[in-house]
Amino acid sequence: MSRVASRVVLMSAVLSLSACGYFDSRTAHKAQLAMIGMTSNDLQACAGAPDKVTTLNATTQLYQYAYKPSSTGAFSVNPFGLGAVSVTGNGSACTAIMRLDHNQVTEVHYTGDNDKMIGNDGVCTPLIRGCMRQPESTMRNVNGGPFGPVSAFGSPSIPAQSQSAVWSGPAAVLPATSTPGTAGAPA
Template sequence: MTRLASLRIFASLALLCVGGCSSLPTRARQDLLGLPRSDLIACAGVPDNRETLPDGEVLQWRQDAQVQGPLTLKTPFAFELDVGGHGTCHFVARLQQGRVVQIDYTGPSATLAGPYAACSPLVQACEKRIAP
């Protein structure tokens, strides 16, 4: 196998792994629908904000710490190059009659790993709980 072929295989595998980070929040948009409020709080933790609405409530969890992208290059003389970008995320769940009816994400959540990669830590435990 040539070096170029090896590099192509490595790059393809890296893209598949990176794509998994951003697909988790996308899957959670569907997977968490219908989840009872108590189960949502059990897997996502106590929400940072809560707003009561006439037809239900909105819960918000915040990931305000910068989540780095997967590629940071460091060289001598204190030179650093971060190619991945940084992101934060707010995970917002709307509930009606005690069940999740809508999931949204706000904030600059894009990193090299994808558009919602910074949101993955917020929904990871819930996705693991739901997975068969």
């Protein structure tokens, strides 16, 4: 095998290994649409009990799921002594944060060092994989073929939230800067 052919085979192998990040990222982003409307019971049936629950108000909770892979997939090769080629691998952790209002998922967010070589948020896929492989009845059906309606490189738009999901009390009252009859003098 010639030196050029060896390089082509090596680069093809590296690109093939990294391509799985593209599909993981698309799956994570598709879940951000498909899981909207899902009930709390169905979410826990396919994703498990959350690692942490934060109550925002009487109707809204945040469920957090954490994932830290044991390996990031980084490696180096030195084909034929021509110099090392390093592949940086994947992100090191993901936290999925799901907002539930009236016990239904209204938002799915990912945070952390969670990108793969190709695509964003791909490290998060194990957190939602059970739900995406075996969808629950309260999940949305998200179609669009192999290239739609989501991208591997960005999350879909966040749906508008109900007032009960974002508001937790009366508006803040600002302190008065003057009292009546003092013509703007500080109080």
